Amino acid sequence: xxxxxxxxxxxxxxxxxxxxxxxxxxxxxxxxxxxxxxxxxxxxxxxxxxxxxxxxxxxxxxxxxxxxxxxxxxxxxxxxxxxxxxxxxxxxxxxxxxxxxxxxxxxxxxxxxxxxxxxxxxxxxxxxxxxxxxxxxxxxxxxxxxxxxxxxxxxxxxxxxxxxxxxxxxxxxxxxxxxxxxxxxxxxxxxxxxxxxxxxxxxxxxxxxxxxxxxxxxxxxxxxxxxxxxxxxxxxxxxxxxxxxxxxxxxxxxxxxxxxxxxxxxxxxxxxxxxxxxxxxxxxxxxxxxxxxxxxxxxxxxxxxxx
Amino acid sequence: xxxxxxxxxxxxxxxxxxxxxxxxxxxxxxxxxxxxxxxxxxxxxxxxxxxxxxxxxxxxxxxxxxxxxxxxxxxxxxxxxxxxxxxxxxxxxxxxxxxxxxxxxxxxxxxxxxxxxxxxxxxxxxxxxxxxxxxxxxxxxxxxxxxxxxxxxxxxxxxxx
Numbered sequence: 001x002x003x004x005x006x007x008x009x010x011x012x013x014x015x016x017x018x019x020x021x022x023x024x025x026x027x028x029x030x031x032x033x034x035x036x037x038x039x040x041x042x043x044x045x046x047x048x049x050x051x052x053x054x055x056x057x058x059x060x061x062x063x064x065x066x067x068x069x070x071x072x073x074x075x076x077x078x079x080x081x082x083x084x085x086x087x088x089x090x091x092x093x094x095x096x097x098x099x100x101x102x103x104x105x106x107x108x109x110x111x112x113x114x115x116x117x118x119x120x121x122x123x124x125x126x127x128x129x130x131x132x133x134x135x136x137x138x139x140x141x142x143x144x145x146x147x148x149x150x151x152x153x154x155x156x157x158x159x160x161x162x163x164x165x166x167x168x169x170x171x172x173x174x175x176x177x178x179x180x181x182x183x184x185x186x187x188x189x190x191x192x193x194x195x196x197x198x199x200x201x202x203x204x205x206x207x208x209x210x211x212x213x214x215x216x217x218x219x220x221x222x223x224x225x226x227x228x229x230x231x232x233x234x235x236x237x238x239x240x241x242x243x244x245x246x247x248x249x250x251x252x253x254x255x256x257x258x259x260x261x262x263x264x265x266x267x268x269x270x271x272x273x274x275x276x277x278x279x280x281x282x283x284x285x286x287x288x289x290x291x292x293x294x295x296x297x298x299x300x301x302x303x304x305x306x307x
Numbered sequence: 308x309x310x311x312x313x314x315x316x317x318x319x320x321x322x323x324x325x326x327x328x329x330x331x332x333x334x335x336x337x338x339x340x341x342x343x344x345x346x347x348x349x350x351x352x353x354x355x356x357x358x359x360x361x362x363x364x365x366x367x368x369x370x371x372x373x374x375x376x377x378x379x380x381x382x383x384x385x386x387x388x389x390x391x392x393x394x395x396x397x398x399x400x401x402x403x404x405x406x407x408x409x410x411x412x413x414x415x416x417x418x419x420x421x422x423x424x425x426x427x428x429x430x431x432x433x434x435x436x437x438x439x440x441x442x443x444x445x446x447x448x449x450x451x452x453x454x455x456x457x458x459x460x461x462x463x464x465x466x467x468x
Contacts, residue, residue: 026439067459068427117443238467261454263363268452269462278458282451 027175047148083235087164136205199295246301255293327345
């Protein structure tokens with residue numbers, strides 16, 4: 001019996017070592033070739049639309065930035081906290097401050113962050129930063145976003161570290177996570193109208209609806225088979241609602257109004273983080289809000305999110 | 308000229324009132340039942356929703372634009388925003404202390420912020436009332452700012468479902 005146990009343990013150790021050796025290359029942060037952004041001219045005006053569609057301000061503006069001041073959401077000092085089963089994440093400063101923000105970044109640095117979740121120093125970002133969505137963003141959009149971000153006010157507030165417990169504080173593990181869950185490509189496929197296709201880009205490359213509305217597996221990966229089927233709010237009470245056509249029976253006009261003013265068909269209003277999302281969406285051209293509404297009608301109906 | 312907005316500006320008074328009343332209550336009332344207050348504030352929210360719904364239906368195109376009806380609804384909203392509802396929000400009537408509400412305890416923590424959010428609602432309601440009768444485009448443009456002031460409070464102080 002004892003011998004059997006020992007043999008089991010030895011076998012386990014060998015297996016683990018083998019796995020680690022196999023996995024080692026996977027733990028390295030990936031980057032684009034040095035010329036990936038070469039020749040792309042960024043347009044700050046177009047970038048403003050990308051910024052609003054991608055919802056950067058929702059997470060990176062200061063906690064409790066005053067509602068009444070439209071400029072407050074453009075000061076990207078970071079500091080908002082996001083609870084998760086793995087710990088509390090704090091949005092960093094992404095203002096153009098050269099010391100505390102991203103003022104020294106190149107457009108390529110931004111591309112590597114958005115596309116691979118890799119920092120300019122070659123570290124993994126945690127996927128609280130929704131690069132699993134941004135991986136689908138076009139290079140031109142990243143160039144435009146970069147041009148816009150650099151026009152925003154610099155803020156010298158230092159970024160605060162995340163509070164993540166062992167073993168999730170070992171960032172090498174994120175390489176494995178990315179190997180499992182970070183890949184470009186669309187969730188909603190099939191015959192889409194041009195409007196729905198635009199909506200899909202807004203939702204799956206920029207707007208990251210799925211990050212909250214899609215349930216996650218035990219490792220925190222999105223359950224793409226239950227896309228937008230709703231999920232519990234981490235660290236809080238309540239649920240992010242199921243917004244597949246199985247549960248969300250709002251008309252396109254209802255959805256557009258919600259994305260514009262935050263009013264539901266019952267004239268309740270958006271609360272929670274969705275209030276910030278609506279603030280961003282309201283700044284987009286009306287056709288983008290209509291495209292998002294059209295996209296939601298094309299999502300596969302999932303009556304119940306798997307638990 | 309309207310009177311100064313008072314919405315949610317006197318929660319402090321409500322706390323005072325609660326403190327004054329509390330010693331007079333019998334022991335059996337140690338866990339106060341806030342059903343009347345919670346029912347009243349839900350009714351108030353329903354009145355907002357009904358009137359905003361009149362405007363929203365026109366904004367969405369599910370009802371024809373009617374200048375007189377739009378102006379009436381918008382004026383109602385501006386009136387509601389100036390209702391002194393402080394007695395509906397006694398301390399302890401939050402969702403950690405009592406049932407049947409999603410009002411979070413934080414609502415009672417920062418009176419200045421609450422007052423500011425109430426003022427913003429009153430101002431957005433006035434802005435809507437000023438333009439709702441001037442055509443559909445003007446009405447539509449005022450919906451977003453009005454909705455934003457509703458959401459500002461709901462984001463900060465209402466537990467998500």
